[in-house]
Amino acid sequence: MARSISEIQQQIIDTKNADSTLNSYVWSTSNVSMWRLWTYITAVCIWTLENLFDYHRDEILSIVATQKPHSLQWYVNKARMFQKGIPLPEGSDTYTTLSDDPSVAIVKYAAAIELSNMIRIKAAKSSGDALAPLSPSELSSFSDYMNKIKDAGIRLQVTSDSPDVLQLAINVYYDPLVLSATGSRLDGSSSTPVLSAINAFLRNLPFNGVFILNDFITALQAIEGVAIGHILTAQANYAMTPFLPIDVKYTPDAGYMILDETYFNANVNYLPYSVA
Numbered sequence: 001m002a003r004s005i006s007e008i009q010q011q012i013i014d015t016k017n018a019d020s021t022l023n024s025y026v027w028s029t030s031n032v033s034m035w036r037l038w039t040y041i042t043a044v045c046i047w048t049l050e051n052l053f054d055y056h057r058d059e060i061l062s063i064v065a066t067q068k069p070h071s072l073q074w075y076v077n078k079a080r081m082f083q084k085g086i087p088l089p090e091g092s093d094t095y096t097t098l099s100d101d102p103s104v105a106i107v108k109y110a111a112a113i114e115l116s117n118m119i120r121i122k123a124a125k126s127s128g129d130a131l132a133p134l135s136p137s138e139l140s141s142f143s144d145y146m147n148k149i150k151d152a153g154i155r156l157q158v159t160s161d162s163p164d165v166l167q168l169a170i171n172v173y174y175d176p177l178v179l180s181a182t183g184s185r186l187d188g189s190s191s192t193p194v195l196s197a198i199n200a201f202l203r204n205l206p207f208n209g210v211f212i213l214n215d216f217i218t219a220l221q222a223i224e225g226v227a228i229g230h231i232l233t234a235q236a237n238y239a240m241t242p243f244l245p246i247d248v249k250y251t252p253d254a255g256y257m258i259l260d261e262t263y264f265n266a267n268v269n270y271l272p273y274s275v276a
Helices: 005-017 020-025 034-067 072-080 136-149 193-203 213-221 261-266
Strands: 109-114 119-127 130-132 156-159 164-174 226-237 257-259 268-272
Touching: 005 020, 005 034, 072 109, 072 119, 072 136, 119 136, 136 156, 164 193, 164 261, 193 213, 193 257, 193 261, 213 226, 261 268
Parallel strands: 119 156, 164 257, 164 268
Antiparallel strands: 109 119, 119 130, 164 226
16 A cells, blocks of 8 residues: 655655764755755655556456456355345445344355356355254345356356254163263253254254264264264255265255254164173
8 A cells, every 4th residue: 555755755764864874964954955855756756656556456456356257165255245135236246334133144154066067055044053044035135146246157056955854873882870771961960962962063063064974973972971872874865855874974965954853862772881
């Protein structure tokens, strides 16, 4: 950013004052002395050059902004900037101001995935501690926004779906000194420590992150009182598709997933574990 003429002139004068040789020849303190006039002329020249540099930089940035293809992360960032009910300025892809009001800044989670002939934008909002899909009207407005700011020639598929559903059947080998035969803590601090930990694990997965069975087992066995977590079956589905088994990992189609608690409660077995 260009400095003011007075700032530049003062720097020249300060440099002169710090030089003992120059001070022995340039000694007049008059504001209209020849040497001081030359510092002003030099400062104006430098100020002009710095402003020209600023104009050139702004022109280059403007050209880059209109011609550079955007990355997937750009689409993610733009999705999170969506402002419900706020119009975009004419010819701009950026709001004048951004609100933190959760009823306006509704897209809390977003992902962009490159498909064969389009980019899919996944989005979700917060609902308490959980994730939730946008309502039909919110999705319609959000889709219109994304299609207005996208690069020309790019096709978008904008989705905000209900969570994928995870079904688990497991054996939990528990420490009888910590947990009961129903899985509750003997100290009374939690009646469902395993279920709560599983739900927390799913909530803490990155949006559009991968559910990895090995990581899940590690988290399961980190629960106090759980000695071994043995997965009998793990399967998931989205929308109305059939459940498919998870052998190693699973990426939620909606970007996030929840546990089918009814299925889990009917298919979890608590077995006492002893090292003896």
